[in-house]
Amino acid sequence: MLQTSAISDVRTRISAIRPAGADVSILSMSCPEIAASARPGNFVNIKVSAADQPLLRRPFCIHNVQSDTIDVMVKNVGRGTSLLCEASCGESLMVLGPLGNSFGVNTGNFDTALLVSGGIGTAPMLFLEKSLAAEGIPFHHLVGGRSRSDLLTTRLSNVSVSTDDGSEGFHGNVVQLLEKHLAEREDGRVKVFACGPNAMLRALARFCHDRAIACELSLESVMGCGVGICYGCMVELTNANGEKESILLCREGPVIDGNRFV
Ligand SMILES: Cc1cc2nc3c(=O)[nH]c(=O)nc-3n(C[C@H](O)[C@H](O)[C@H](O)COP(=O)(O)OP(=O)(O)OC[C@H]3O[C@@H](n4cnc5c(N)ncnc54)[C@H](O)[C@@H]3O)c2cc1C
Incomplete structure (x- = not known):
């Protein structure tokens, strides 16, 4: 499990949206800096609307990288994800990443x-x-x-x-x-x-x-900043001695050794 090094906050536009299943859409965005350093398992934290609300960004795994473009696959479960799934090509988003290990x-x-x-x-x-x-x-x-x-x-x-x-x-x-x-x-x-x-x-x-x-x-958890500041994504795992320990999923995850989740 490798940690990410360079993180960029990119203003970009949705270049394509396609349906991928029940309540699921795949969004493509040109993010050259993120695409260049992304590794499988990394995620991005997206400001889903130019409006004030929802205030917090929403985290999504990087689904695919092709040249300068990254894709995210989004399941519509609430306010933020419905804004993304119902967005149009050309809409502007802020994308922070690549994040996590x-x-x-x-x-x-x-x-x-x-x-x-x-x-x-x-x-x-x-x-x-x-x-x-x-x-x-x-x-x-x-x-x-x-x-x-x-x-x-x-x-x-x-x-x-x-x-x-x-x-x-x-x-x-x-x-x-x-x-x-x-x-x-x-x-x-x-x-x-x-x-x-x-x-x-x-x-x-x-x-x-x-x-x-x-x-x-x-792993998934509810997440706020995505960079370890807000402490919103604390999850409890087990260490090698069998003791409970808490980690910030955005910093030490989202990928963990399975033995810590037993
Ligand atoms: C590291 C990471 C990677 C993720 N990758 C993806 C992905 O690739 N595709 C995808 O569709 N979703 C992914 N998620 C989950 C996604 O971030 C949430 O579904 C999204 O933030 C919900 O936002 P909302 O405004 O639509 O929902 P809200 O209106 O805020 O809440 C609607 C419902 O979703 C639940 N919810 C909120 N946040 C999460 C969460 N993080 N995990 C599970 N349930 C949640 C709430 O408890 C509530 O029941 C990921 C989450 C994390 C932490």
Whole structure:
């Protein structure tokens, strides 16, 4: 897990918006400074409106980087995200980033990367896939959702899916799909990279811990400034001695070692 170095606050315009699923849109913005230093797992903090409200920026994983342009994948869950999902091309935004640490693509001895995600947690996985592919590291996505309409697999390669209701792919949750995948495949040493709802990540962290599988999780919390000033994103983890400790997710995360979330 690597920390970000150069952070820029960029005024930019939305250059494209496309729907990606139920209540989900992908926004593209030209941010050359951010695109140049972004790594998979990093996020940006976006002022979603030129108006006073909402005052606080909203954090989003970097979904994709192409040349000078970054994409974010946004699920409409409230005031700020609805402004983004309903915005028009050409609208002006302030984008702060890249923020937080990144997935350890080059850390640890592993043969295959397993990218496990649920719901909007699939947002950082395209950028991660592209980085793994560029390094020549084999990867496989395991993507879960409650139902078919929650699966956000557009543009991903090597994907298996699960749905809680059985409407597509494996009938069950994505941790059960991972168990099935490991039983059926010869992937060699695997490392899990994951993002999704906290309940899913907790179950996944326990699963990997019990089997000594290397695992990195990208966590979410409500977040304010994104740079460690407001102390709004404190989360409680477990340290190597089994003691509880609090971290600021924006500074020390969002990517953590899965053993700290058991
Ligand atoms: C590091 C990080 C990366 C994220 N990446 C993405 C991403 O790539 N795509 C995406 O769609 N969302 C992502 N989120 C979540 C996103 O930031 C929130 O959904 C958003 O801030 C909600 O803003 P709102 O104004 O629409 O919601 P509000 O009107 O403020 O709240 C609506 C509902 O959303 C809940 N909520 C608010 N903030 C969060 C949060 N941080 N996590 C979960 N629930 C929240 C509230 O409790 C409330 O129930 C990320 C969050 C973090 C911390």
